[in-house]
Amino acid sequence: MSSGIRATPEVTLERAAAPTRLEWRVATVVSVRAETRHARTLVLDVPQWPGHRAGQHVDVRLVAEDGYQAQRSYSIASAPESPTLELTIERLEDGEVSPYLCDVLQPGDGVELRGPIGGYFVWEVTLAGPLLLVAGGSGIVPLMSMLRHRALAADASRARSPVRLLYSARTADDLIYASELARLGSAPDVRIEYTLTRSAPADWTGYNRRIDRPLLEEVAWPASEGTRAFVCGPTPLVEQVANLLVEFGYDPLRVRTERFGPTGS
Ligand SMILES: Cc1cc2nc3c(=O)[nH]c(=O)nc-3n(C[C@H](O)[C@H](O)[C@H](O)COP(=O)(O)OP(=O)(O)OC[C@H]3O[C@@H](n4cnc5c(N)ncnc54)[C@H](O)[C@@H]3O)c2cc1C
16 A cells, blocks of 8 residues: 555544444554564454454455545454454465555554454354364464464353465465464364375475375264364465365255465465
8 A cells, every 4th residue: 555554544533332232432552563474463452342253354444645545454453352363364475455564564553443243254262073174374363363263262161163274375484373272282182184285395294286186085083973174265265265165065055165365375
């Protein structure tokens, strides 16, 4: 987006009544965290945030001095249990909005957002049955909210659904949340597999190709009535994986998809 952009126009929010989900509110950047060379997390304090479910997203709006507006959707990375709202944004070099969110916004700045949005691509710890998560690139973000929710949910008496995550990225350096995933993946009922599509380090022990039928067959749960799958990332990856899962016998109603963008990872 051109210079002169600002995240927060001179908006006076109505203080008397809590904004509804689809009204814009001004969040404050509490801190920022580099995740990879191309991605960073914004930790936000959102006044009167109504709470969210794992998998939902928000819309973020930027307004230029001449009134030009750009709006994009960003999945919520944090668990519903978290006191702050976290978004993780991958910078597209020629992008209009993501470079601003990745490079320019700083702690103390305001940013307009509305949400939470979405009731289809959501998972809650109360849902029984094995869970399969498949991510391409920044498609890991809403799945991370699900994994964090699964780890943090207070209902310890309930047996947690066993989970498998298949995460595809270009290179090892592009893996977002790598150390947290390593920690989560050490639990006995969590299995995490990675595949790198461009280059892999010499000592790499994961897969190193795009997700194809044999790879998905090796990682996915065998089809069963209770299995749920959430697939998120670039459109070609999402379509390929969802089609394969249905061919494997997954119930199409339990294969939930979220498409982030037009290109492959
Ligand atoms: C429901 C939903 C949730 C999303 N959550 C996230 C998230 O958590 N983190 C995140 O980083 N992004 C997320 N996205 C993608 C995000 O909304 C933007 O599309 C992305 O940040 C690019 O915006 P931009 O303005 O920088 O690029 P644009 O100016 O819109 O596009 C620049 C160039 O990149 C191409 N492009 C646009 N989007 C993508 C993409 N996603 N991948 C590859 N190429 C693209 C365009 O065709 C164009 O050539 C989500 C999208 C949706 C629909």
